[in-house]
Amino acid sequence: xxxxxxxxxxxxxxxxxxxxxxxxxxxxxxxxxxxxxxxxxxxxxxxxxxxxxxxxxxxxxxxxxxxxxxxxxxxxxxxxxxxxxxxxxxxxxxxxxxxxxxxxxxxxxxxxxxxxxxxxxxxxxxxxxxxxxxxxxxxxxxxxxxxxxxxxxxxxxxxxxxxxxxxxxxxxxxxxxxxxxxxxxxxxxxxxxxxxxxxxxxxxxxxxxxxxxxxxxxxxxxxxxxxxxxxxxxxxxxxxxxxxxxxxxxxxxxxxxxxxxxxxxxxxxxxxxxxxxxxxxxxxxxxxxxxxxxxxxxxxxxxxxxxxxxxxxxxxxxxxxxxxxxxxxxxxxxxxxxxxxxxxxxxxxxxxxxxxxxxxxxxxxxxxxxxxxxxxxxxxxxxxxxxxxxxxxxxxxxxxxxxxxxxx
Amino acid sequence: xxxxxxxxxxxxxxxxxxxxxxxxxxxxxxxxxxxxxxxxxxxxxxxxxxxxxxxxxxxxxxxxxxxxxxxxxxxxxxxxxxxxxxxxxxxxxxxxxxxxxxxxxxxxxxxxxxxxxxxxxxxxxxxxxxxxxxxxxxxxxxxxxxxxxxxxxxxxxxxxxxxxxxxxxxxxxxxxxxxxxxxxxxxxxxxxxxxxxxxxxxxxxxxxxxxxxxxxxxxxxxxxxxxxxxxxxxxxxxxxxxxxxxxxxxxxxxxxxxxxxxxxxxxxxxxxxxxxxxxxxxxxxxxxxxxxxxxxxxxxxxxxxxxxxxxxxxxxxxxxxxxxxxxxxxxxxxxxxxxxxxxxxxxxxxxxxxxxxxxxxxxx
Numbered sequence: 001x002x003x004x005x006x007x008x009x010x011x012x013x014x015x016x017x018x019x020x021x022x023x024x025x026x027x028x029x030x031x032x033x034x035x036x037x038x039x040x041x042x043x044x045x046x047x048x049x050x051x052x053x054x055x056x057x058x059x060x061x062x063x064x065x066x067x068x069x070x071x072x073x074x075x076x077x078x079x080x081x082x083x084x085x086x087x088x089x090x091x092x093x094x095x096x097x098x099x100x101x102x103x104x105x106x107x108x109x110x111x112x113x114x115x116x117x118x119x120x121x122x123x124x125x126x127x128x129x130x131x132x133x134x135x136x137x138x139x140x141x142x143x144x145x146x147x148x149x150x151x152x153x154x155x156x157x158x159x160x161x162x163x164x165x166x167x168x169x170x171x172x173x174x175x176x177x178x179x180x181x182x183x184x185x186x187x188x189x190x191x192x193x194x195x196x197x198x199x200x201x202x203x204x205x206x207x208x209x210x211x212x213x214x215x216x217x218x219x220x221x222x223x224x225x226x227x228x229x230x231x232x233x234x235x236x237x238x239x240x241x242x243x244x245x246x247x248x249x250x251x252x253x254x255x256x257x258x259x260x261x262x263x264x265x266x267x268x269x270x271x272x273x274x275x276x277x278x279x280x281x282x283x284x285x286x287x288x289x290x291x292x293x294x295x296x297x298x299x300x301x302x303x304x305x306x307x308x309x310x311x312x313x314x315x316x317x318x319x320x321x322x323x324x325x326x327x328x329x330x331x332x333x334x335x336x337x338x339x340x341x342x343x344x345x346x347x348x349x350x351x352x353x354x355x356x357x358x359x360x361x362x363x364x365x366x367x368x369x370x371x372x373x374x375x376x377x378x379x380x381x382x383x384x385x386x387x388x389x390x391x392x393x394x395x396x397x398x399x400x401x402x403x404x405x406x407x408x
Numbered sequence: 409x410x411x412x413x414x415x416x417x418x419x420x421x422x423x424x425x426x427x428x429x430x431x432x433x434x435x436x437x438x439x440x441x442x443x444x445x446x447x448x449x450x451x452x453x454x455x456x457x458x459x460x461x462x463x464x465x466x467x468x469x470x471x472x473x474x475x476x477x478x479x480x481x482x483x484x485x486x487x488x489x490x491x492x493x494x495x496x497x498x499x500x501x502x503x504x505x506x507x508x509x510x511x512x513x514x515x516x517x518x519x520x521x522x523x524x525x526x527x528x529x530x531x532x533x534x535x536x537x538x539x540x541x542x543x544x545x546x547x548x549x550x551x552x553x554x555x556x557x558x559x560x561x562x563x564x565x566x567x568x569x570x571x572x573x574x575x576x577x578x579x580x581x582x583x584x585x586x587x588x589x590x591x592x593x594x595x596x597x598x599x600x601x602x603x604x605x606x607x608x609x610x611x612x613x614x615x616x617x618x619x620x621x622x623x624x625x626x627x628x629x630x631x632x633x634x635x636x637x638x639x640x641x642x643x644x645x646x647x648x649x650x651x652x653x654x655x656x657x658x659x660x661x662x663x664x665x666x667x668x669x670x671x672x673x674x675x676x677x678x679x680x681x682x683x684x685x686x687x688x689x690x691x692x693x694x695x696x697x698x699x700x701x702x703x704x705x706x707x708x709x710x711x712x713x714x715x716x717x718x719x720x721x722x723x724x725x726x727x728x729x730x731x732x733x734x735x736x737x738x739x740x741x742x743x744x745x746x747x748x749x750x751x752x753x754x755x756x757x758x759x760x761x762x763x764x765x766x767x768x769x770x771x772x
Contacts, residue, residue, distance in 0.1 A: 024517070024519040024520040024521065025516075025517045025518060025519050025520055100673075127514065127515065127675075130663060130666075130672070130673070131660065131663050131664055132664060132666050181646075181650065181664065184649075184650055184653075185647055185649070185650060188647070188649035188650060188653075189647070189649055360579060361575060361578035361579050362578060362579070364578075364579030364580075364582045
């Protein structure tokens with residue numbers, strides 16, 4: 001009896017060991033490759049061309065270093081759907097691809113102009129692609145070219161772009177929220193159109209594909225942030241410059257940290273007397289109401305910052321000095337914001353700021369009659385900007401270092 | 409069986425985990441925009457269950473559900489009802505296993521064969537039921553701690569990854585209060601609150617009407633609170649619009665956790681919550697079913713547990729062909745054909761019969 005018991009326990013242990021390993025879902029690390037970037041563009045022969053940036057893990061090891069090979073390899077495949085092209089990638093590649101660690105998804109401008117709804121579903125449905133992956137629009141160049149620009153750090157292009165977007169947003173704010181869930185959010189809610197981050201390439205991509213290109217001080221080609229891609233519905237209609245994008249994002253409370261360079265008198269950048277102010281904690285909120293058929297919008301921008309540089313001599317040891325700089329900043333930001341608003345109203349005629357969304361969220365019943373073509377009302381919107389900036393400290397000098405008179 | 413009373417805290421933990429387990433993911437269907445309100449509204453009518461079940465218990469000196477049915481309906485009809493209830497409990501257990509398997513198949517394991525997973529899982533359930541309801545209750549406190557800790561962690565991590573945007577719960581009541589109340593009465597009362605009827609089976613061991621009323625009320629309150637909070641977290645992270653299209657909204661919310669690119673992909677936490685919760689819930693149902701069969705066929709205690717568990721596992725695979733069928737069946741047909749009759753109509757009739765047949769004072 002006792003023997004039976006022991007035998008039973010041993011058998012149970014063995015069967016559990018076998019049953020609980022989950023062999024069906026195993027993936028060996030040395031039989032699979034991480035994908036860090038994905039580029040979607042129209043195919044030459046089929047509907048889509050999907051390009052994957054696959055990491056060559058040995059070459060990216062920071063301690064041992066590589067053998068001088070490339071850190072990544074780029075593979076393309078065409079297919080009539082994104083999923084098909086993805087599954088067919090192994091025609092060229094020997095390993096299974098793991099797309100869980102994908103960093104960026106770059107959509108070609110040509111594809112975006114035709115509408116992103118036709119293929120975005122595969123990205124949203126897939127459980128391996130994270131909802132906070134960056135979705136960017138490649139401006140001017142083929143989407144796959146962005147994954148081919150290597151640079152001196154020896155990192156993979158996808159990671160470089162992701163980090164660049166994050167850092168740029170952190171220090172300047174000239175790129176919109178551009179995650180996968182923002183796409184769904186913008187397409188689902190009312191009164192706001194989709195904005196995606198745009199990137200472009202400066203320099204020569206052909207030269208940059210080789211590793212020799214990164215052995216120079218001056219990189220042959222560099223991926224740069226190019227503001228925002230504006231969509232109407234799911235179709236790309238144009239691009240906003242970095243400065244306009246910053247103002248749009250400032251209005252929708254997505255910029256925390258930025259710097260304003262206020263030009264000197266007469267608003268001529270070449271005039272002397274420019275001032276730079278840096279803000280660390282920026283917040284904004286908006287109030288929207290309808291006056292008949294005209295939306296009346298009041299945007300309130302608040303900020304907390306310091307003075308980074310002044311070219312003319314303003315005494316920052318006096319209260320008046322601070323007040324003067326604050327007033328100049330206020331006027332400058334208000335003016336820039338209004339410029340951006342009227343530019344967007346004239347050029348695109350779609351609500352990128354989310355005024356409609358705000359109205360939809362807070363005054364749903366009043367918004368309902370305007371919901372159908374909010375953009376036509378947005379074009380007529382009267383926007384008023386109230387900004388309230390507090391400059392706290394002048395950094396280490398109380399005024400510009402220059403002689404006041406004779407002697408100390 | 410010797411009636412020995414279970415600790416009130418253990419019983420509370422058991423009922424709370426029972427209420428939470430699958431409803432955290434499937435509880436309030438997103439048919440209305442303000443789904444978080446549904447749970448709160450459903451709480452008040454759900455308290456009616458406590459009144460009915462409490463009255464049933466107290467009228468007959470805390471007999472369990474099965475003896476009560478026999479007493480009220482007579483030997484033959486009563487036994488028929490006992491069998492129906494036993495089958496009903498087994499069916500719910502099978503549905504819960506299926507719920508869990510659906511989540512695991514879409515979130516964790518993709519290629520593992522479903523029968524293997526199900527078999528392993530039901531064997532654990534059967535083992536858990538062998539120790540009787542006390543063992544399950546003691547196990548429940550542990551599970552409750554795990555579930556609550558994980559939910560709390562989830563909320564904190566979401567907050568720190570600045571995914572919680574309160575504005576997303578607006579517009580409030582965009583379709584009016586009507587659909588919300590309707591949804592509360594159509595879904596949330598019956599599932600999860602109504603399923604508490606299964607605890608009537610064990611009342612001899614659990615402490616009778618007085619304890620039942622008090623503990624269940626607390627469990628309902630806590631469950632209502634926790635479910636509303638989790639619903640709100642889903643709305644705050646995914647937005648009303650995004651939540652609507654999500655198969656597992658809480659899982660989708662957990663996927664948004666990203667703290668400095670280090671702490672990411674917390675899907676496994678949700679899967680763990682569901683696995684633990686389902687384990688407990690199915691144990692309770694399976695045990696209730698086994699009790700029913702023992703009551704009728706006078707078998708040895710624990711004799712039916714393993715066969716029934718395997719049956720539940722098989723049912724869980726055979727019960728529906730795909731997830732849509734599973735959802736529709738659960739949200740529509742089961743409620744009208746099973747939940748409402750067996751949770752409300754039969755208990756009410758039983759109570760009425762008990763009151764008529766055994767007037768006050770002559771309780772034998």
